[in-house]
Amino acid sequence: MGLKNKDLLGMKQLSAEEIMEILETAKTMKMVLTSGNKKTSHLQGKSVVTLFYENSTRTRLSFELASKYMGSASANISASGSSVSKGESLLDTVRTIDMMATDIVVMRHPQSGAPHFIAPYLNASVVNAGDGMNEHPTQALLDLFTMYERFDSFEGKNIAICGDLYHSRVVRSNTIGLTKLGAKVSVYGPRTMVPVGIEKMGARVASSVADAVKDADAVMGLRVQLERQHKSLFPSVAEYSSFYSITSDILALAKPEAFLMHPGPCNHGVELPTAVYNCDQSVINEQVTNGVAVRMAVLYMLMARRNSL
Amino acid sequence: MKILVTNCKVFNSDKTSLYIEDDKFVNPFEIDDTVVVKDMKGNMVFPGFVDLHCHLREPGFEYKETIKTGTMSAAKGGYTSVCSMPNTFPVCDNASVVHGIMKKAKEAGFCRVYPVGACSKGEAGKELSEMGLMKEAGIVAVTDDGKCIATAELLRKVMEYSSDFGLLVMDHCEDASLSDGSMNESDTSTSIGLRGIPSVAEDIIIARDIIMSEYLGIPIHICHVSTKNGVRMIREAKKRGVKVTTETCPHYFTLNDENCVNYDSNFKMYPPLRENEDVNAIIEGLADGTIDCIATDHAPHHEDEKTIEFALANNGIVGLETAFPLGYTYLVKTNRITLNQLIDAMVYNPSSILKLGRGSLEVGADADFTVMDLDNEFVFDKSKMLCKSKNTPYDGYKLFGKTILTVMGGRITYEELC
Known part of the structure; x- marks a missing residue:
């Protein structure tokens, strides 16, 4: 039991076996979470620090609650902007945290590769809670868990992911995880938001939203990351919602039992109409609960590895 | 100053030694105590x-x-x-x-x-x-x-x-x-x-x-x-x-x-x-x-x-x-x-x-040359670099072509101590 590496940097670094073990562990954690008594002792006597250089509601709170439900001491640090503009370098900041006997550092950072850069310098385990446009592994794991509750197996399942692919760490982590488990991923977004060579990651680039969603077993919308647009990549929200939105008509092209996911926060009326967000096929709110369960599983398994050394 | 670089191969030449006086390559001179003699052990001069x-x-x-x-x-x-x-x-x-x-x-x-x-x-x-x-x-x-x-x-x-x-x-x-x-x-x-x-x-x-x-x-x-x-x-x-x-x-x-x-x-x-x-x-x-x-x-x-x-x-x-x-x-x-x-x-x-007029090993030219060991592999060690910053991706690379000696205008500017 436990993970191969000290850190959870991305889905790239996890094997299919490790992913499945996390999903199985999350099942147990979800039982704990939905029981009347949410207290376990798995992280008793341990410490978890969340260090967020970007805004977050659900990721940060779910890590904090996950660690507290399992009995760890936890602390949160926010930093706005980049470490460099603040004056203290990222490395100095995380070494400071490390020297306070921290066991796990959960970090979100606007720069791709920031957790990979710091991890070798720390005794603590580093969990990537989102690094720039690179990865968001615990989001992908909670998405996989939400699917796993509904699928027996990922083999041959069709997953559609639509929206701003260029800036999305969620599409990267999901594509890597899903293809490792044997699912087929179709992606679509405005051509200005389709990164070069995404098909080499294992995704099929569809020709329209309809083409991506047709016969899908699960459909995922991605947030249009308005704050990450260095330059205009689409003309207007009205135009985007006319051609790239997952409408109810589009969703009807998926398999009848298909369900709709979104990592949140959602721009209502842009990537999804509000009615679709709230429709019976939507599991968006359940994803939030699963996020806590999956993060409990990840923290537990990283700590199990630390305890076994 | 007089320098004799001896026991070397000279790039694109049959010569096996080079004579330097002050800042130029010169014709062979007589060896006395004032001449600095550098034995290049068969390495090549460029x-x-x-x-x-x-x-x-x-x-x-x-x-x-x-x-x-x-x-x-x-x-x-x-x-x-x-x-x-x-x-x-x-x-x-x-x-x-x-x-x-x-x-x-x-x-x-x-x-x-x-x-x-x-x-x-x-x-x-x-x-x-x-x-x-x-x-x-x-x-x-x-x-x-x-x-x-x-x-x-x-x-x-x-x-x-x-x-x-x-x-x-x-x-x-x-x-x-x-x-x-x-x-x-x-x-x-x-x-x-x-x-x-x-x-x-x-x-x-x-x-x-x-x-x-x-x-x-x-x-x-x-x-x-x-x-x-x-x-x-x-x-x-x-x-x-x-x-x-x-x-x-x-x-x-x-x-x-x-x-x-x-x-x-x-x-x-x-x-x-x-x-x-x-x-x-x-x-x-x-x-x-x-x-x-x-x-x-x-x-x-x-x-x-x-x-x-x-x-x-x-x-x-x-x-x-x-x-x-x-x-x-x-x-x-x-x-x-x-x-x-x-x-x-x-x-x-x-x-x-850039019309710099460099590159001659002939008599009368500025004595600008370097001697390289082409035969022995060495491990590149960034901590031994002489530049102030050490930002190189090649640390630990195994390479051929280690510098033995560099002379610029008749002055020894680098010498491998081995």
């Missing part, structure tokens, strides 16, 4: 290398490198002449900065330094710099290196005006509007989530520069070419008779963009490391003579500017102490080019493009 493109950082960025440490590093790499880029602080865009650089270089005495002047005031891409006065002070070319010459209009004015003084324009070819990224744009940048700089950002400016050169009939030099289409366009332009010359750097024929996957900023350059097919095109360009020179683009940066998040790190690596061993190990020993071609690219072509 004319001192000439680097068309390095950053010595002084004035203004002495925490990264000084003219003294940079030229000591050059001497250790076998160089006896280097051209220093003008993106200092203040920018080398006027005669007094040129004078200052040349004075410091002379005082240090490790390497001939030929300053390259900025082609626009402050490298701001707007007004012409005082090229004529800088030429009188000693510059050998003009460039806004670090930045592309901003507009086609400025390029035209710079080329026309500099031609009055016989100064070559060296352009850093990157369309800034397409260069909002930190590595080459490819499936690798997509996979690791870094913003990419497409190869076309370089190609578009190379095309612009070739077209302008052809239209004006004035030469242009393309700095550090890194793309396959860039090489192709330069090859075709040369065939048409366009007066275009170019250089590449060792990192563009030894590394590719997949080296960036661990976010190590020692693989972050501008232009960025490209894909395998580009690397092969660069080697083919060197082999068929399309690419005239191997330059270092020696770009020292303090560790605090490199030991940070990849996208925030400064661009560039040091290169004076690895250029020859990388060229020899990766190009000559693999039979991609001949040793003669390597020396053309590192000595004769750069000297002739």
Whole structure:
């Protein structure tokens, strides 16, 4: 039991076996979470620090609650902007945290590769809670868990992911995880938001939203990351919602039992109409609960590895 | 002072020893106690290398490198002449900065330094710099290196005006509007989530520069070419008779963009490391003579500017102490080019493009040479580098071509202690 590496940097670094073990562990954690008594002792006597250089509601709170439900001491640090503009370098900041006997550092950072850069310098385990446009592994794991509750197996399942692919760490982590488990991923977004060579990651680039969603077993919308647009990549929200939105008509092209996911926060009326967000096929709110369960599983398994050394 | 370099092979010559008196090669003299005798144990003497493109950082960025440490590093790499880029602080865009650089270089005495002047005031891409006065002070070319010459209009004015003084324009070819990224744009940048700089950002400016050169009939030099289409366009332009010359750097024929996957900023350059097919095109360009020179683009940066998040790190690596061993190990020993071609690219072509008159080992010439051990593999150790900053991706590389001795103007500027 436990993970191969000290850190959870991305889905790239996890094997299919490790992913499945996390999903199985999350099942147990979800039982704990939905029981009347949410207290376990798995992280008793341990410490978890969340260090967020970007805004977050659900990721940060779910890590904090996950660690507290399992009995760890936890602390949160926010930093706005980049470490460099603040004056203290990222490395100095995380070494400071490390020297306070921290066991796990959960970090979100606007720069791709920031957790990979710091991890070798720390005794603590580093969990990537989102690094720039690179990865968001615990989001992908909670998405996989939400699917796993509904699928027996990922083999041959069709997953559609639509929206701003260029800036999305969620599409990267999901594509890597899903293809490792044997699912087929179709992606679509405005051509200005389709990164070069995404098909080499294992995704099929569809020709329209309809083409991506047709016969899908699960459909995922991605947030249009308005704050990450260095330059205009689409003309207007009205135009985007006319051609790239997952409408109810589009969703009807998926398999009848298909369900709709979104990592949140959602721009209502842009990537999804509000009615679709709230429709019976939507599991968006359940994803939030699963996020806590999956993060409990990840923290537990990283700590199990630390305890076994 | 008299020096006898003996028991050596001399590049492209039957000689086995060289006689130096003061700053020149001379005819054999009698050996007495005053002669310094250097036994080269069969190693090969080459004319001192000439680097068309390095950053010595002084004035203004002495925490990264000084003219003294940079030229000591050059001497250790076998160089006896280097051209220093003008993106200092203040920018080398006027005669007094040129004078200052040349004075410091002379005082240090490790390497001939030929300053390259900025082609626009402050490298701001707007007004012409005082090229004529800088030429009188000693510059050998003009460039806004670090930045592309901003507009086609400025390029035209710079080329026309500099031609009055016989100064070559060296352009850093990157369309800034397409260069909002930190590595080459490819499936690798997509996979690791870094913003990419497409190869076309370089190609578009190379095309612009070739077209302008052809239209004006004035030469242009393309700095550090890194793309396959860039090489192709330069090859075709040369065939048409366009007066275009170019250089590449060792990192563009030894590394590719997949080296960036661990976010190590020692693989972050501008232009960025490209894909395998580009690397092969660069080697083919060197082999068929399309690419005239191997330059270092020696770009020292303090560790605090490199030991940070990849996208925030400064661009560039040091290169004076690895250029020859990388060229020899990766190009000559693999039979991609001949040793003669390597020396053309590192000595004769750069000297002739800028009319520096370097490269002779004949009697009467300035005694500028270096001696290389071509037979024994060595492990490159970045902690032993003489440059001030240690930003290199080649630490631990096993290479051939270790410098034994470098002499510039009859003065020993580097000697391997073994």
